[in-house]
Amino acid sequence: MIVSLYDVVHNAEKYAITDLSKEEQAFKDKELTVRCEVTGIPSTGTAGGEKTLYPVDDPTTQLQDEVLLSFWHEDSNWGRLEETDNAVQTFVDTSPLQRGEELLVRAIPVHREGKWYLNVTSLFVRNPDITIGKSEMRSANECPRIYDLRYRKNVFNPNRYDISKGAVKGSIAHRALERAIDDSEFAANFESGWTDDDVEELMDAVVDESFSMEMTLCRLAWVSPNDIKEFAENSVLNLLQDAGFTKLVRGTETLETERTIADSYGLNGRVDLMIDGSPLDLKTNFFLEDGMKQRHRFQLRLYLFGVLLENLDQGMNLGKVLDELPPGVIIYPNLQDESEPVYERVELEHHHIEEIMQLRNQAATLRDSFAVPTTYDRDCSGCYFKDEDTIGSGAGAGQRLPSACKFHCQSERRWACHETNDEGEVKTECPLYHECDQRLEYRNPSVTDHYNQLRSALQDEKRARKDAGKTMARMTDEVLENAGMQLSGLSFEEELSTRRMLYSGESVRLFEPGTPVRIVPEDEDTHIVATYCGTQEGGYVFEFDGSPPTDFKRFNVTYRATRAVESTSLPRRLLSELDYAQRIGIDPRLRESGEISPSPERIAPDAVEKIADYLDNRQVFVNLPARVSRSEKLTQLVREVTQSPLQSLDGDWVPDDDRRVLVLGARLPELDSVADHLVDGDDIIRVDGFGDAKNAYGPTSNSHRLYEAIRDSNVIVSSAQYALQEGVFHSMTSGDESARPHSSRFFDAIVILGAETLTEPEYVFLRDLADRTVAVGEVNRESPEMVSEEAREKGLAESYYVNAYKRFSTISSESAESIFIEGEASTPVAEFFKPLDIELDGIGGSASFHHVSGEEQRAEEYMTIERRIHTVGETDEPRDILLKALDRGDALYVASQLDDLNALDATDLRVGQTYTFGEARFRVENNDVAPDRDMGHVVTVDINLSQTPYFTRRLILNPLEAQEVANLTAEQEPSLVVTPFEAQAVSISTELEDRGIDVPVVTPDALEGDIVEDVIVSLTVANDEEIVRPPVNNIETLYTLLTAGESVTVVGDEATLKRNTLTERLTDL
Structure with a gap:
């Protein structure tokens, strides 16, 4: 505990x-x-x-x-x-x-x-929040180069969906064992005995329900699913028909499958079986070498160490608990030359504990190290990172990435590849020197610097998200629920697949599919992170990273789900996508020169079929602003791209039967609207894991039907979130050597909708799925959200699509084109945006301002941080110092300015005076001597959250304005109410529900760009300082809000809005 x-x-x-x-x-x-x-x-x-x-x-x-x-x-x-x-x-x-x-x-x-x-x-x-497993511990100990590539750079791994027989076989066997024990229908066979038919039925159920996508990818690559299933079945058959194993299962008091071990203690491991407190691990190896045996034993000792940690309660002595710890068992059911399963006992001793702690802490330390390890004097035999990466399998495997180790060595090294002695002989300490194909490759320093700057931005973003997460962790359940960030009272309903679970509960107001959440049983302090995947059968689907522990599948308890700050998973995914783009050779800097182009190409709204004239470009960037019928125009545009003839990169026309187009939507409401009109179930199908797509194929679909649907279709529609998080489409390859000889890729073209929401790493990762890209978005809508101000300054929050559209609107290119389709807005709104160089066609309508003298509230006024630092000089006594940040900027950025403050002579600080630390100003509120403390100063800093976009967007509300919006809604009966603040959206929704008014209340992210008849906009900001809080002070936010309706009523505080040059004109509407 x-x-x-x-x-x-x-x-x-x-x-x-x-x-x-x-x-x-x-x-x-x-x-x-x-x-x-x-x-x-x-x-x-x-x-x-x-x-x-x-x-x-x-x-x-x-x-x-x-x-x-x-x-x-x-x-x-x-x-x-x-x-x-x-x-x-x-x-x-x-x-x-x-x-x-x-x-x-x-x-x-x-x-x-x-x-x-x-x-x-x-x-x-x-750092117990970093869960570290066996592979990471070994890497940290064996080779710092491997550790740097795999865990710090998180280089792209093309084996995300490894469809080799060995990899899939092991996963199926493990899932089958879990199902055999947990499913009461199959578990009855442990009493009556397992027949061959029983095992075959079990395997059919497991493969159909849990490995549909893997089997589909195998069929596409012409890897036999039957062979894989047969290999897995032989392993399971030997075990389930072994008398010793069935007796063990029957005689146990407590039995858990796929048990997560000590993740709260910083360990990453999941043991196959826990029987009466003893971990049992299944290994499906046919051949077994000594080195593999040692790795298996280490893994089980790691599990035993986790069990030990969990057993250490108050007052218990570690040595005594260790003495009473039962041994673990490794089970080999299918070894060569063994007719029966082999069981190996493994015990944990004190020197093993020291070894595991040393390896785990070493790995945790290396995660935050700065030095790049050299390639000198390494043992590279059998190393995965010294070879090229091949993307895909079978005949269609054509994309190749250079060796991660060699590529990054040449991009970043500060050491010599070789030296020449006096005799002119080449001497080298690098074991890969003579086989390295990268050492003569030219590296453009500007490209390398660009990628390294984005990596640095991701480190800043990770730190800021961690600080934001800590601040949110201090918030009460009531605050989180009122902000729409937490759901309570969820009940487990059904296990949809190995990783997907269905829960029921109250309405999910502000949970978007793809959102990471932290799920906690109401009766425990443990938690697990999952991804919200949308609704199904009136319930809510959450996907876990692997099969969740039984604690999260209980019918007799309730759960709460809290939107999580992705402090680790998002930066790591973007790191992997950055590596992919860099190694594949993409230069993302948009520095192409050419003749000046006076404006982008234009297509009339009633002639979107002309998009076909531009499809010979490698990249087409389409700006489709808000319109009365934007969804209709967007659907027409996508249909035209998917049905038009396409050229291969060689310039030849792609045969109609071979043409394949992928359509990805980054905004799910927009994608759902397009898919509803586009998907026909034959030539055009949807393969998706997010959203409420009734006609979509998903991870639980029948694998044979899914394979046939993909094989026979010309167009696949899906969400960008599913493509990025699961990597399914990057894993699709054709095993037919005669199919699609014109391209090494699985798709000829990719259409990306809502492209303005994607970061550069995400965009370049997706665009490489096809030979040609058509990116459609709204240039004037908000770009990706980043928490860290430093990350925003380094360009991580910039949309590649927006930058590219603007670039190719002014520069002619042989391979890229920007296209503008005219947008619309009510005439007063169009006039409002004209001085801001946003071109919109006025369509009549109206816009008015309604003043409310309310007062904004924030769930949390301040972010409080504390630093303990050294004294300086003999006369400097330990003190309690209270500082107040004077800069009204991003609180997370201000807090970071104190990170390097290690020592301070407090005798020089005067109460009431202002001092600068880093790049931020602080006023000394208190500087009292602390006579009872022996060491150092305690510096406490209160930082106002009012100008921190991440928190203001989520936490600001204005109750009086919410009431007035509800009154106006009752009078005007608008199509919808929209506000940029999530807590205000919940407040307005509650007011409307209490009055029995059924009008949607949304935030800008939920808008599809269609102009509806009537809209009420709640701007919410109102304060004595008369400061317009973010994101109301953003042009992109105002554009999205004001173009939502033909008749727009803007509600806000006139005095506050008039103090900002951007918003003051709103009061004159």
Whole structure:
């Protein structure tokens, strides 16, 4: 059990030793596993014995008390505290803790002389939020180059859908074992005995329900699904018909399948079976080498270590729990020359614990390292990264990426490939020198710098998202629910597939398919991250990364789902897409020169069929602004592209029977509208995992029917989210050597809808799916949202589509074209945007302003951060310093300016004076001496959230304005109500529901660009400072809001809006 530091401090009578006056004070029952965050730099202490001290705090709730993490170098004379375990001391000495690091420690809390001490005993886990598994630990230990490529750069892995027989066979066998035990219909066979027919029925059910997409990809590549199924069936048959195994299953008291092990402790592992607390792991190997055996044993010891951590409760001694830990078992059901399954017992010993902790902490440290490891003196034999990556399988496998190791070595190295001695001989320390095909390849430094700048932006984004996540974690359930960011009272209904679960509950107001969520059982503190995939049969579908533990499939408990800040998954996915684009050779800088073009090509709205005249370009960028019938025009445009003749890259016409087009939508409401009119189920099909697509093929569709549908279709429609997160379309290859000889790609053209929402890495990753790209969007709508101001400044939030459209609107190109289709708006709105160079055709209608003198509210006014830093000089005493940030900018950016503040001479600080740290200004509110503290200053900073786009967009509401909007809605009966603030949308929806008014309330992301009859716009911002909060001060947001209706009523506070040059003209509508 993990205890928060807040609980330790505020429940002292339960957790801590508070009286050390008696020498015989017992520390029995006081050892805990505590989570904390390092807030300062280490110091040494001698009171009670020699020790190293780190200031720490609770990661989510800042404490008033001073807490010090203590590593004892000798037995203490404070009662019976003992020296910290030698292995733990070594970890800290070799790699000192850094400020901001989160830790899990096994420690004894002691309160002494006004301070808290967490006295570390035997366990020490760095950054437990990073779940690290066996492969990452091995990589960190074996080769720093592999670790850098796989986990820091997250290079693209073409084996996301590995359809080799061995890979798919193992996955099917594991799922079949899980189904055999969990499904009561099949589990009855453990009593009656498994026949061959029983096993075959089991395998059919598993393959049809859980491996439809894998089997479809196999059929497309002409890899025999029957052979794969047969291999898997042989493994399962031997095991299920083994008397020893069936007896084991029948005699168990507790039995869990696919059990996640200790993910809260920073471990990434899922064991196949847990029988009475003992992990059993299934291995389907036919051949088994000694090296593989050792890896299997290490994996199981990792699981045993996880079980040990979970068993460590309050007061338990690690050594005693280890002695009582049952062994694990590796099961080999299908080894060569073995007629029966082979069982191997594996035990965990203390030296294994030290090894695992060392490897895990080493990997956690390497994640944030800066140095790029050289290629010198590495053992590259058998290394995956030294060879080219082939995308796809079978005859259609044509796309190749250069070796990740060789490519990045030549792009970033600061070391010599070789040296020449006095005799002119070439000498090298790189083992791949003589086979390297990249060392003579030219690298454009500007291209390399561009990609590295985006990688740096992703690091900034990751840090900002982590800080945003911590701030949100401090918010109450009520705040999150009122902001539409949390659902409570969800009930588990059905297991749709291995990874997809159906839950029922209240209306999902602001959950968009593709949104990451954190699901928590109401009766526990554990959680799991999943992806919201839309609705089905009146319930809500969530997809997990693998089969979720049984805790999340219980019928007798309720769950809550909270929209998560993607602090890890999104940056890592974008890193992989960046690597793909860089290694495939894409130059994304848009620096093509050519003749000046006075304006983009124009197509009349009633002549969208002319798009066919431009399809000989590699890339076509279409700007289709808001219109009364935009969805209709968009559908016509897509139909024209999908039905028009296409040229191969060689200039020959693609045969009609071979032509294949992929249509991806980045805005799901827009995609659904197009698909409803386009998909016919024959030539045009939808293959998707997100949204409420009734006629779509999905991950649970019959694999044979899905294969035939893809094979016989000319057009596939799907969501960009599904394409990016699952990689299905990148894995599609044809096994027919005679098919599509004109192209190495599976698709001839790709149409991307809502292209303005995609980042550069996402766009270039998707466009490479086909020979030609048609990107359709609205140039004036908002680009991708990024949390970090630094990431925005480095270009990560820029839409590649928008930049490319503007570029090729002014520069002629032989391979790219920008096309404009005229947009519409009510005449007053069109006049409003004319000075802003946004061209819209006025269609009459009306626009009016309705003043409401309400007052905006925020669930959280301030973001509070705390830093513990060193004193400077002999006269500088420890102090409690309170700073107030004066810059009204992004709070996450202001907070980052203090990251490098390690020491400060506080004697120079004057209360009321302003100082600059980094690039931000702070006023000193308090600077009191802290006589009870031995070490360093505590700097507390309050930063106003009012100008932080990520939080204002989600948390601002105006109750009085919401009431007035509801009154206007009752009077005007508009088609919809729209507001840029999520909490305000929930507030208005609640007001309308209370009055029985059924009018949709949406945020701009849900708008498709169609102009409806009447719209009420709630701008929400109203404050004494008369500051217009983001995103109302963005042109793109106002464009989306005001073009939503033919008759527009803008509701807002006149005084506040008049103080901004962009919004003041709204009050004159």
